[in-house]
Amino acid sequence: MSQPSDVEFVNVTKRFGDIVAVDHVSLSVERGAFFSFLGPSGCGKTTSLRMIAGFDQPTEGDVRLSGESVVGTPPYKRPVNMVFQHYALFPHLNVGDNIGYGLRQRTPQPPRAEIEKQVSETLELVRLSGYENRRIWELSGGQQQRVALARALINHPTVLLLDEPLAALDRKLRREMQIELQTLQREVGITFILVTHDQEEALSMSDTICIMHDGRIVQTGSPTQLYDEPINRYVADFVGKSNFFEGKVVEADGQGARIETPAGRTFAGRNPRDAASLQAGAAAVLAVRPEIIFVGSPGAGAPYDADVEAPAVIRNRIFLGEQTEYLVEAEGLGEVLVRAPKHAETQTGGFNPGDQVVIGWQAAAALALEDA
Amino acid sequence: MRLYAIAVYLFLYAPIGIIILFSFNAGRHASDFRGFSVKWYGKALDNPFVMDALTTSLTVAFTTAVLASLMGTMAALALQRVQGRLRALYDGVIYIAIMIPGIVIGIATLIALVTAFNFLNPLLASAWPGGKPPRLNMGYASLIGAHTMFTMALVIVIVRTRIAGMDRTLIEASTDLYATPWRTFRQVTLPQIFPAILAGFLLSFTFSFDDFIIAFFVAGSESTLPIYVFSSIRRGVTPEINAIGTMVLGVSLSLLVAAQFLLRMKARQARAAG
Numbered sequence: 096m097s098q099p100s101d102v103e104f105v106n107v108t109k110r111f112g113d114i115v116a117v118d119h120v121s122l123s124v125e126r127g128a129f130f131s132f133l134g135p136s137g138c139g140k141t142t143s144l145r146m147i148a149g150f151d152q153p154t155e156g157d158v159r160l161s162g163e164s165v166v167g168t169p170p171y172k173r174p175v176n177m178v179f180q181h182y183a184l185f186p187h188l189n190v191g192d193n194i195g196y197g198l199r200q201r202t203p204q205p206p207r208a209e210i211e212k213q214v215s216e217t218l219e220l221v222r223l224s225g226y227e228n229r230r231i232w233e234l235s236g237g238q239q240q241r242v243a244l245a246r247a248l249i250n251h252p253t254v255l256l257l258d259e260p261l262a263a264l265d266r267k268l269r270r271e272m273q274i275e276l277q278t279l280q281r282e283v284g285i286t287f288i289l290v291t292h293d294q295e296e297a298l299s300m301s302d303t304i305c306i307m308h309d310g311r312i313v314q315t316g317s318p319t320q321l322y323d324e325p326i327n328r329y330v331a332d333f334v335g336k337s338n339f340f341e342g343k344v345v346e347a348d349g350q351g352a353r354i355e356t357p358a359g360r361t362f363a364g365r366n367p368r369d370a371a372s373l374q375a376g377a378a379a380v381l382a383v384r385p386e387i388i389f390v391g392s393p394g395a396g397a398p399y400d401a402d403v404e405a406p407a408v409i410r411n412r413i414f415l416g417e418q419t420e421y422l423v424e425a426e427g428l429g430e431v432l433v434r435a436p437k438h439a440e441t442q443t444g445g446f447n448p449g450d451q452v453v454i455g456w457q458a459a460a461a462l463a464l465e466d467a
Numbered sequence: 468m469r470l471y472a473i474a475v476y477l478f479l480y481a482p483i484g485i486i487i488l489f490s491f492n493a494g495r496h497a498s499d500f501r502g503f504s505v506k507w508y509g510k511a512l513d514n515p516f517v518m519d520a521l522t523t524s525l526t527v528a529f530t531t532a533v534l535a536s537l538m539g540t541m542a543a544l545a546l547q548r549v550q551g552r553l554r555a556l557y558d559g560v561i562y563i564a565i566m567i568p569g570i571v572i573g574i575a576t577l578i579a580l581v582t583a584f585n586f587l588n589p590l591l592a593s594a595w596p597g598g599k600p601p602r603l604n605m606g607y608a609s610l611i612g613a614h615t616m617f618t619m620a621l622v623i624v625i626v627r628t629r630i631a632g633m634d635r636t637l638i639e640a641s642t643d644l645y646a647t648p649w650r651t652f653r654q655v656t657l658p659q660i661f662p663a664i665l666a667g668f669l670l671s672f673t674f675s676f677d678d679f680i681i682a683f684f685v686a687g688s689e690s691t692l693p694i695y696v697f698s699s700i701r702r703g704v705t706p707e708i709n710a711i712g713t714m715v716l717g718v719s720l721s722l723l724v725a726a727q728f729l730l731r732m733k734a735r736q737a738r739a740a741g
Contacts (some may be wrong), residue, residue, distance in 0.1 A: 147645075148643055149642075150639055150642075169642065170642040171642045171643070171645045171646055171648075176643055177643045179640055180633075181636065183532075183636040183639065185637060185655060186659075187658040196644050196654075197645055199648045200644060200650060202646065203602070208482075246582075247644075
C-alpha cells in the first residue's frame with residue numbers, strides 16, 4: 096500500500112470570484128490506482144481534475160505530480176492526458192491523425208513510420224484496428240469514446256484523466272465500457288483518475304473513491320468501505336440505496352449508538368469505522384440498506400434473529416430480475432424500501448401490493464450516522 | 468400574392484437578363500437584337516482600356532482581399548479576449564463600418580486623404596535630400612486602403628461567428644496533448660476557422676471588384692472596371708458594355724456561391740462531429 100503517489104493535493108483551494116469550487120482539499124493518489132472523484136455537479140470534482148490537467152491553477156495550496164509541484168506549469172508541459180466528456184476529437188483530422196496528435200508535438204518529432212506503427216498498436220488496444228482513415232463523424236459514440244482513449248493512452252501519460260467519459264453513452268454500452276476501461280487500466284498500468292456523478296460507475300471500476308460535496312472531501316475509501324462504512328448520511332445516501340430513520344441519540348459508546356425516533360421507537364446501530372462518534376442528545380440517523388431487511392409473511396418467522404421487527408403493508412413491487420424491491424408502509428417506521436433476493440422470493444412466493452407482511456433486520460447491520 | 472412575387476422578381480432580374488441577352492447581340496445597338504454572337508466579348512477583351520481597367524480592378528481586389536482577410540482574422544482573434552463594455556464598443560464600431568453608405572466612406576476618405584496629402588507633400592518636398600521628391604497621390608494605395616477598411620469589418624464578423632461556433636474544448640484537448648499555444652493555433656484553431664477566412668477573402672474580393680461608389684471618389688487617375696463602364700456609358704450603351712457586365716456578374720456570382728458553400732459546409736461538418 097505504500098506505493099509512491101502520482102498525484103497529490105496539499106491543502107488546495109480554488110476560487111472563481113466569490114465561489115469556492117474546491118475548499119482546502121488534500122489527497123494523494125497511489126501510482127497505478129484507479130481513483131474516482133464522485134459527487135453531484137458543482138461539488139468541485141471537475142475543477143480538481145482540471146487542476147491536475149493544468150487548465151485551472153489552484154488559488155492556494157500545492158498540486159504535485161510524481162512528487163513535484165506543477166503549480167504554474169501549463170497543460171502542454173504536464174505528463175498527463177485527459178479524455179474529455181464530449182471527447183473533443185479534432186473534426187478536421189481523421190482517426191489516425193487524432194490519435195497521433197500527441198506524438199507529433201514531440202521535439203524532435205518521431206519518424207512518420209514510428210508514429211503510424213504506434214497509432215495502429217493503440218487502435219488495436221482499443222479494438223478499432225484498421226480505423227486510421229475514418230473521419231470522426233463517421234464513428235458511433237462508443238467508437239469516438241475509444242478514439243479519445245487511444246489519443247490519450249498513446250502518449251503513455253503518468254496519469255490519465257477521465258472527465259465523465261461514459262456520460263454520453265447509452266446504458267448497455269456504458270456497462271461494456273466500464274469493464275473495458277477497468278481491463279485496460281490493469282493492462283497499461285497507468286494511474287486513472289475518473290470524475291463521475293454516477294455512483295455505479297465509480298463503484299464498479301475504482302480502487303479508491305473520493306466523495307466530494309461543496310468543494311470538500313467527505314470520505315475517501317475503497318468501494319466496499321464506502322458502502323459498508325459510510326461516515327455520514329451523505330455518503331450512505333450517495334453510495335447505494337439506504338433507508339434513513341431520523342431521530343436523536345439516546346446513548347452512544349463509540350462502538351454504536353441507540354437512536355430514538357420522534358415516533359418513540361428506539362433502534363440500535365453500529366458506528367462505522369472512521370465516523371465521528373455520536374454524542375447523546377445529538378440529531379442522528381439510522382441507515383438501513385434495503386438488502387439487509389427481510390420481508391416475510393406474518394407468523395412465518397424471521398429467517399434469522401431479528402433485533403427489529405415491524406408489521407407492514409406492501410405498497411409497491413418493483414421487479415428487477417435477480418431481485419425484487421418492495422416499498423412497504425411499516426408501523427412506526429413509515430415508508431421502507433426492502434430488497435428481496437431471488438431465492439427468498441422463491442421461498443415466500445413473492446408479495447403483491449396490499450399484502451400484510453413483517454419486516455425486520457439485525458441491529459449489527461444497521462448504521463448509526465451523523466445526519467449530515 | 469404569387470403574381471405580386473413574380474412581378475417583384477421580374478422587376479429585379481429582367482434588366483439583368485436583358486444585359487446578358489444583349490451581350491450576345493450580333494448587332495451594334497443595345498436595344499435591337501440582330502442574332503446571336505460572342506463577338507462583343509472578343510471586342511471587350513481586345514480593348515486595351517478595358518484590359519487596363521480589368522488589371523487595376525483585379526490587383527486592387529486581390530490586394531484588398533488579402534489584407535482584409537489577414538487583418539480581419541487577427542482582429543477577430545484578438546477581440547475574443549476583449550470582454551464587457553469595451554467589447555460592445557468594438558462590436559458597435561464594426562457594425563457601423565458595415566452599415567455606413569459607400570458614398571459616405573468615399574467622400575470621407577477622399578477629404579481625409581486630400582487633407583493629409585496637402586499637408587504632407589510640402590513637408591516631403593522640403594525634407595527630400597535631392598532630385599524630384601515623390602508626391603503622395605490618390606491611386607492604387609488609396610483604393611486598396613478604403614476597400615480594406617470596409618471589407619475588414621465583413622471578415623471580422625464572419626470569422627468571429629465561426630470562432631464562437633467552435634468547440635472550446637478542442638483547444639484544451641490540443642494543449643493537453645503537448646501542443647504549445649502557437650502549435651495549437653496552427654493545428655486546431657486555424658484549420659477550424661479557415662473556411663470562414665476563405666469565405667471572407669472571397670466576399671472582400673467580390674466587394675472590391677464590384678465597387679463603384681468608393682472607387683469613384685478615391686481612385687484618382689486610376690480606372691477600375693466599374694469606373695470604365697460608367698464613363699463609357701456616357702457614349703451610349705454598346706453590347707461591349709453588356710459583355711463586360713455579364714463577365715463581372717459571372718465572376719461575382721461564382722465567388723459568392725463559393726463563399727456561401729464554404730460557410731455552410733463547415734457548419735454541417737461541425738454539427739456532424741458534435
